[in-house]
Amino acid sequence: MDMVTPLTAAPHDHPNVAYGRVGVLLINLGTPEALTDQSVRSYLAEFLSDRRVVDYPAILWQPVLRGIILNTRPKKTRAAYGKIWDQETDESPLRRHTREQAEKLRAVLPDGLVVDWAMRYGVPGIAGRLDGMAEEGCDRILLVPLYPQYSATTTGTANDAAYLWAMKQAWQPALRTMPAFHDDPGLIEALVGTCREHIPEGCERIILSFHGLPQRYFRAGDPYHCHCQKTARLLREAMGWDDQFAPTAFQSKFGPEKWLEPSTESLVKAAGEEGLKKIAVITPGFVSDCIETLEEVGIGLAETFTEHGGEELAAIPCLNASDDFIEVMRKLILRELSGWIS
Numbered sequence: 001m002d003m004v005t006p007l008t009a010a011p012h013d014h015p016n017v018a019y020g021r022v023g024v025l026l027i028n029l030g031t032p033e034a035l036t037d038q039s040v041r042s043y044l045a046e047f048l049s050d051r052r053v054v055d056y057p058a059i060l061w062q063p064v065l066r067g068i069i070l071n072t073r074p075k076k077t078r079a080a081y082g083k084i085w086d087q088e089t090d091e092s093p094l095r096r097h098t099r100e101q102a103e104k105l106r107a108v109l110p111d112g113l114v115v116d117w118a119m120r121y122g123v124p125g126i127a128g129r130l131d132g133m134a135e136e137g138c139d140r141i142l143l144v145p146l147y148p149q150y151s152a153t154t155t156g157t158a159n160d161a162a163y164l165w166a167m168k169q170a171w172q173p174a175l176r177t178m179p180a181f182h183d184d185p186g187l188i189e190a191l192v193g194t195c196r197e198h199i200p201e202g203c204e205r206i207i208l209s210f211h212g213l214p215q216r217y218f219r220a221g222d223p224y225h226c227h228c229q230k231t232a233r234l235l236r237e238a239m240g241w242d243d244q245f246a247p248t249a250f251q252s253k254f255g256p257e258k259w260l261e262p263s264t265e266s267l268v269k270a271a272g273e274e275g276l277k278k279i280a281v282i283t284p285g286f287v288s289d290c291i292e293t294l295e296e297v298g299i300g301l302a303e304t305f306t307e308h309g310g311e312e313l314a315a316i317p318c319l320n321a322s323d324d325f326i327e328v329m330r331k332l333i334l335r336e337l338s339g340w341i342s
């Protein structure tokens, strides 16, 4: 690798600052630290106070959030996490997969790169991990929000947190951000691989389900909806599906506003009512299994399907730390590090 040797002995009147290294920081959403109401509450408080996520004026929103939502939702959300918590490592699935993705990428990326991971909400936080990278001498850092489709509510806010940290640095590192990779041929090929492996024999419909957003954000210019539609189209084309067999839908609605439609729930109910017995749901907007894929889809919507006459709803696993996904990310990261490493 082409890098300057970190300064070990600075001239006597200079601060001893390490430099010359390149860092890669994977960033995911965030998740409760422990399976307690208090931990879920503080995670939701931070998440739902982010103005990129809920853009109502704070003076109106904070009383609703603190007075109602944070007194009711944590108990329900904790119960949902309880069904999917990783007992082996005592962490949420999202945390486990993100950590494993970073560990595997560190092993396959060039020696000398500093590869780490952080969460936008909760721990390990973005600022703390960037402090660590700076201490290790990273003066060039690639930020990699782990969302194939760009949204201001996810990618945008992850990058914001890094810029906010950079505003306070005496020696601000050069920062690059990973562009959306919703149409990356490697990503589509990896999704094709999971479809071939996991879609059950005799499946009558496959719903391509993405996390939703308020329609208002889409109208204000967030390209997320278009990125989702493109991922869905490329996957359909690669699999030879039409949009009757493989419709796009949006899940996880929160609050009273109109969100992107159709909802995954409405398509699951309709499939049962039409007399379909076996369907699958794939979630190509989530690279890691989490509460929204394992609990909402794998448990909740599977029950909804049987309540409406269906028999089996297969929730297709996310790419997680599979070799295929690590290879997708390795190539994208090397592309984005062009000129920084040789």
Ligand SMILES: C=CC1=C(C)c2cc3[nH]c(cc4nc(cc5[nH]c(cc1n2)c(C)c5CCC(=O)O)C(CCC(=O)O)=C4C)c(C)c3C=C
Residues within 6 Å of the ligand: 029, 030, 031, 032, 048, 053, 054, 073, 077, 092, 094, 147, 151, 153, 154, 211, 212, 213, 214, 224, 252, 254, 285, 286, 289, 290, 291, 292
């Ligand atoms: C309040 C509005 C929300 C918006 C807008 C939103 C966008 C959005 N979220 C993801 C990915 C994830 N969201 C997850 C959990 C989650 N999301 C919301 C709300 C909004 N998300 C809430 C309240 C929660 C918490 C769970 C609950 O209380 O039901 C997760 C899972 C985290 C985990 O630990 O498993 C992910 C991942 C995307 C991609 C997105 C917009 C594009």
Ligand SMILES: [Fe+2]
Residues within 6 Å of the ligand: 211, 252
């Ligand atoms: Fe969400």
Ligand SMILES: [Fe+2]
Residues within 6 Å of the ligand: 225, 226, 229
């Ligand atoms: Fe669009």
